[in-house]
Amino acid sequence: MRIEEIRAVPGVSGFFFDDQRAIKDGATQRGFDYDGPPVTEGFDRVREAGESLIVELELADGTVVTGDCAAVQYSGAGGRDPLFRAETYRPVVEGVVADALRGRDATLFRENAETLEAIDPERSGGDRLHTAVRYGVSQALLNAAARARGQTPTDVLSAAYDTDPATSPVPVFGQSGDERRSNAEKMLIKGVPVLPHGLFNSVEKVGEGGEGLREYLAWLSDRAGELGPEEYAPRFHVDVYGILGKVFGPPYDRREVTDYFETLREAAAPYPLQVEGPMDAGGRAEQIEQMAELREGLRDAGVAVEIVADEWCNTFEDVRAFVDAGAADVVQVKTPDLGGVQRSAEAVLYCDGTDTRAYLGGTCNETVTSARACAHVALATDAAQVLAKPGMGFDEGFMVVTNEMRRMLSRRQGGRQGVQADD
Known part of the structure; x- marks a missing residue:
């Protein structure tokens, strides 16, 4: 045709x-x-x-x-x-x-x-x-x-x-926007697998010494136990937009920094923690160097906090560079920044066989149509997690992405692989 x-x-x-x-x-x-x-x-x-x-x-x-x-x-x-x-x-x-x-x-x-x-x-x-x-x-x-x-x-x-698609929904990552407490509580009640993003995009929100982020994680951990469904085991993922780099500055493998990340781990416990975009170095090479420095410092100090690449990790070539350098535990495949959706699929698959996981992300500033397409990319490549989008209200994006994956899996498991696009 x-x-x-x-x-x-x-x-x-x-x-x-x-x-x-x-x-x-x-x-x-x-x-x-x-x-x-x-x-x-x-x-x-x-x-x-x-x-x-x-x-x-x-x-x-x-x-x-x-x-x-x-x-x-x-x-x-x-x-x-x-x-x-x-x-x-x-x-x-x-x-x-x-x-x-x-x-x-x-x-x-x-x-x-x-x-x-x-x-x-x-x-x-x-x-x-x-x-x-x-x-x-x-x-x-x-x-x-x-x-x-x-x-x-x-x-x-x-x-x-030539992939084997996921056989269950890819874990969905909810984003709270500035309503980081009320929207996080919505996520906990709904049992969202990865949460809450948090939008910590200023020193005011993170705290002059990082205390605001630490206090928030402690609150989130308490509320997860109170509001989450039975046997709920979420992963915490917060995005700090490079602000920790402003708070601490390089080098990032020094004890002051690793000790702070340990306090974040303790605040989030018993739930695992991922911190996205800890610094923004102003260029890809320097960002990779500083991310790798922090990752190695955390490993050497025995601090079980994972770091997620975002800043300066935009194209397929960027994803490959971060993965090859071992500069992150997780890379965000920021779908609109890679261009065609096939590039996002290729970026996720590039992480296979490495010690870096792929998070199929994107932005709140997308549409239902693009979010549905990305749900299929996530399933086809079996990504580690996928962003709930569009919007910052949380509920709507979570519904769009979750339901799209469930519809697709139901068709496959029922032996009906008929057309779905734009139904």
Whole structure:
């Protein structure tokens, strides 16, 4: 079945674009907004409404499947592509992208996705094809292949990469946003496997000496015992956006730092703890060096806290560099930053056989369509965990990702692998 046409419609996303550098530099939160000037190129204010670009791909039989171009909340930070504007990239999708894909066999997902990745940047106005564009169009290509083959997206990905899909739901990681206590309590009542993210993106939230994070983990541990279901055994995962680097500074294998991480472990006990983005070094090579230094220091000190790579770990090449250097216990595969969804699958699979696990992440600033696609990537690659998205309300994203995986597993276990995409 052939691809006949590609259209694009500007849409909204599940959250907002935030100028991370401005926030780290002291922009003051007032209500839901931030006071202060933006500092990252492309931002008109510190917090802006999120955008998406809805991609409609029409097949020869008149079927229309979709994908959503979306970019991360903290666009333009940590080596990522610049702020995504839907109207700017609509003519790119309907022009150079449509020209490259029109007439191709829709069943050939991997080949079509590689064609998308290979589009000449000069033909899109002199800039490289934005990761958000590749992300959304690849979702549509995945759904097109599923429709044309009469399979699920999980089966399409599994065949493309010769994998054995997960036989049970991949552990879902809930994100709390700034409502880190009330939303965490929701997660505990629902028995979420990995929680709560926490959004510790300023020294004010972490504490001048890190005491705010430690006190929060102690509270979370207590509430897990009080609210969680019987035999509940969650994993705690907090994201500190590089702020511990501001609190302590290098070198990160010194006793002051490892002793602090031990206090975090004690506060979280009896639950295992992962700390994402402990520092933001300002470049990939330095970030890898400092992450590896911290990881080795924690091992030597016998501190059972795992560290998660996020800052400067954006592309497939970045993931490979962090894994090869042994710089993290877990790497976040930040789906919109890798471009096509096939790149996310490849990044997860690259971790197989190493001592680094793959967390299929993304951003609150996505859409239901992109979240559903990522649930299939998680199942096809059997990732260590997958982010609940979109949005920061928690419940909605958890529902979307959990239900998508359960539907898929029910079909496989029942022997019905029929098409699911865009049902």
